[in-house]
Amino acid sequence: MENELIAWLRERLPAHPRLRVGPGDDAAVLRLARHDDCVMTVDLLTDHVDFELAEVDPRRVGRKALAVNLSDLAAMAARPLAAVIAVALPRTGGMALAKALCEGMIPLAEEYDLAIAGGDTNSWDGPLAISITLLGQTTPQGPLLRSGARPGDRIVVTGSFGGSILRHQFDFDPRVEEALAIHQRYGLHAGIDVSDGLSIDLARLCRESRCGAVLDASTIPIADDARRLAEELADGSTPLDHALGDGEDFELILAVPPDEAERMLAERPVEVPLSVVGRFTEEPGLWIVDATGRHELTPSGWEHEFE
């Protein structure tokens, strides 16, 4: 069956100049001359955790699986080069599912000039699992790490936050072009993408940078869907709670020196809105300032729990 799928995929995939050998051999062969440093990242998505296959078009699942990986490249300010895709497919309907997943990925790969280089197709009695590995190319400014934020740096975010479960988790645009444009034009110190939650991913960036952060509640861009979700749930949660902890926003958190942040907001170098939502501090920890004062903020968001 794998042969049939490879044959189908070979027909569907556009030729890519970066691929000397594409899907179908023991490995793909990539032309990587002049790419001194590469970044490599993998994300695995599973049914019932990252999506509910019974409730969503599998093409959207395929798109999402690739998009979350592209978001990791964005967080490194790296240009997408190549992808390999591994799937564990349920036995029944596996072929149609595999094709639908690919159909969801291919337009996104083309949009980001990403070479789909190969993969591995498996069947089993378990639920769908998809693992995508991306190779990317850093800019001359080097990779954008989590570890470079300095006290005084402004916290700049792209887009808005919260309520992604309503729609955004499948339809988001990874901030690849934005990250490349901003990193090349401004002296960014650090960056991370928000996959698990604004507050938890900010805390991760702080930990790697050995600093803390203060958020200004009034400046946090709250998505319309965060308001909608708070209203629908009617469980006492506020739109701000959703913005801080929902996750799957796949926006960027950037550490930017104050003068560069000011310049960036004045120049509006990208279409996506940019907001200063706080600053990094010497003292480790996370705080939020609202109308009632300054409060310690417990990072909230998605974490894979296991014992």
Place this chain on the structure above:
Amino acid sequence: MENELIAWLRERLPAHPRLRVGPGDDAAVLRLARHDDCVMTVDLLTDHVDFELAEVDPRRVGRKALAVNLSDLAAMAARPLAAVIAVALPRTGGMALAKALCEGMIPLAEEYDLAIAGGDTNSWDGPLAISITLLGQTTPQGPLLRSGARPGDRIVVTGSFGGSILRHQFDFDPRVEEALAIHQRYGLHAGIDVSDGLSIDLARLCRESRCGAVLDASTIPIADDARRLAEELADGSTPLDHALGDGEDFELILAVPPDEAERMLAERPVEVPLSVVGRFTEEPGLWIVDATGRHELTPSGWEHEFE
């Protein structure tokens, strides 16, 4: 929990000069200067298909997951550079399992000078799934593809075949050094590793090379475990049947010009036994010659079945 695992892994992993940034950021950063062409391969292994977690030390599972990927690099005659690892872990016992898998991988990674660059840890209610992606470096002779075999080329194999289920499937040594040494010294035309079965993987190489092959039954190196398995099963299967169709031998099938094959067998360039087991033919198809004559051979081996 993922933080704890990353911290543990960072302590356990030796520093590697190829890693500018290792596990813990949004992606790993690899130093790849002077690596013009790279190969990239992924393999996903799942519980109940590639191993039975209840019956085997998870360190052996971890080792196997990495070794099957190294075998793909061997099949390309590529030197291992870097790996990223994604796991979907059962919720209970996931942490201990993740650590044991890593403990099984790390010695093998060190043996092959492979940088473990990063990964993604997930938990779910499904069984264990491990996906490893490797990046490799081709030799100045270029990658060893499946597509270069020519009629008249000898079929050369490393090692012996069959009965891998008894032991070899976990303990095999991927033929990385052998492939590099042989590819640099002899004019190899094509190669593949035997993951699914000698006959089925030979058929795959033939298909990509648009040729056929004739095997000489008397020259096929049969593993002791193939004989033992045939005896234990007592189901009418012969040791040769097991050698042709068992799979997970992770030996190499090479297409070698006749004079180079002769030279190779005389010179014995590697410790692993090399055998000429037949030749490639213009006519597509697979045949085997034994004491009773020449017979068409139906490729047998492991295939992921899905509909």
